[in-house]
Amino acid sequence: MNSPQSPDFATKPTLHGELVTLRPFRLDEDAPTLRSLLQDPEVGRLTGSDHGPTDPQPWSEHDEERMRAWYGTRNEQSDRLDLAVVDRETGSCVGEVVLNEWDGDNRSCNFRIALAEPGRNRGFGTEAARLIVGHGFEQLGLHRISLGVFAFNPRALRAYQKAGFVIEGVRRDALHYDGAWVDDTVMAILAPEWEQHRGRPRL
Ligand SMILES: CC(C)(COP(=O)(O)OP(=O)(O)OC[C@H]1O[C@@H](n2cnc3c(N)ncnc32)[C@H](O)[C@@H]1OP(=O)(O)O)[C@@H](O)C(=O)NCCC(=O)NCCS
Numbered sequence: 006m007n008s009p010q011s012p013d014f015a016t017k018p019t020l021h022g023e024l025v026t027l028r029p030f031r032l033d034e035d036a037p038t039l040r041s042l043l044q045d046p047e048v049g050r051l052t053g054s055d056h057g058p059t060d061p062q063p064w065s066e067h068d069e070e071r072m073r074a075w076y077g078t079r080n081e082q083s084d085r086l087d088l089a090v091v092d093r094e095t096g097s098c099v100g101e102v103v104l105n106e107w108d109g110d111n112r113s114c115n116f117r118i119a120l121a122e123p124g125r126n127r128g129f130g131t132e133a134a135r136l137i138v139g140h141g142f143e144q145l146g147l148h149r150i151s152l153g154v155f156a157f158n159p160r161a162l163r164a165y166q167k168a169g170f171v172i173e174g175v176r177r178d179a180l181h182y183d184g185a186w187v188d189d190t191v192m193a194i195l196a197p198e199w200e201q202h203r204g205r206p207r208l
Contacts, residue, residue: 011109012145013146017081020136025129027088027102029036029080032073035089035098039076040064041121042100050182051158057183085114086140090133099124102133103143104150113149114141114152118161121156127161134168135204142199151193162190169194169206 017029046063049055053148079087085105089098101118107114116138120130141147152170154161168171170192179189198206 010106012147014086014104014107014145015088017088018140018144020088020140022093023064024093024127024138025099025134025136026091026093027092028091028132030076030087030089030101031098032077035076036072036096038100038121039072040069042119043068043072045121047122051155051161052117052119053153053155053180053182053189056181082159086137086145086184088137090120090124090129092116092129099129100133102137104137104145104147112147114147115146116141116150116152130161130164131167134165134170137201138168138194139204142196148196149193151191153179153189153191155182156188156190157182162192165192166206166208169198169202169204171198 006096014120018027019029020027041097044061046055046059046061048057052125055174084107085103087103087105090100090102091097100118102116102118104116112164115133118133120133124130138150141150150170151173152165153176171194173193176189176191178186180187
């Protein structure tokens with residue numbers, strides 16, 4: 006049986022949109038934004054990393070080491086693509102976008118994104134999703150890109166829909182947050198869909 010050629014995740018592209026550029030991380034330059042993302046309780050809640058409100062903690066040496074170990078090695082990964090989202094107007098990093106969980110047999114990946122507060126609600130998320138998803142289909146040869154979005158995040162759901170992700174179903178009560186159960190909506194986009202609308206579906 007033919008197995009499709011493995012995609013080239015090791016080459017980290019720079020992808021230009023109208024509002025944002027996606028590029029490989031530059032740790033020293035991007036660190037302030039990455040620190041703020043990791044410290045932001047809203048990001049912890051919306052990404053399902055936290056299970057309830059947390060008191061702000063001072064940024065420790067250990068936090069700094071972990072952040073540097075993680076983001077300092079993203080450009081070396083050969084089975085996933087992590088890129089900084091950069092505001093074209095200021096040239097500053099405003100967040101990150103990721104294709105991970107590569108499944109070679111099924112040519113699929115998971116998608117995730119997190120923007121720091123100054124980068125939100127300005128169309129950046131929608132454009133960043135279009136850019137990396139387009140790269141995933143057109144350069145990496147993916148067939149399917151999927152994600153999960155929690156019920157308390159209608160902004161993310163809307164941005165994903167605008168970029169062409171389609172709701173497939175709901176993982177009920179998938180997250181326990183602050184004493185309440187929260188549904189997780191599964192969304193995905195397929196290569197033939199991308200070919201039709203290139204991230205601009207008729208909604
Ligand atoms: C989710 C995220 C990537 C979206 O990116 P963004 O740049 O803020 O979103 P955009 O500006 O591209 O699009 C947001 C859309 O949602 C709409 N929207 C905003 N708040 C909304 C709300 N409370 N309910 C419904 N729609 C909402 C906006 O009006 C816009 O739609 P429109 O262009 O049709 O008017 C970004 O906000 C983010 O990173 N948030 C924090 C972390 C997070 O939620 N990560 C995703 C976890 S699944």
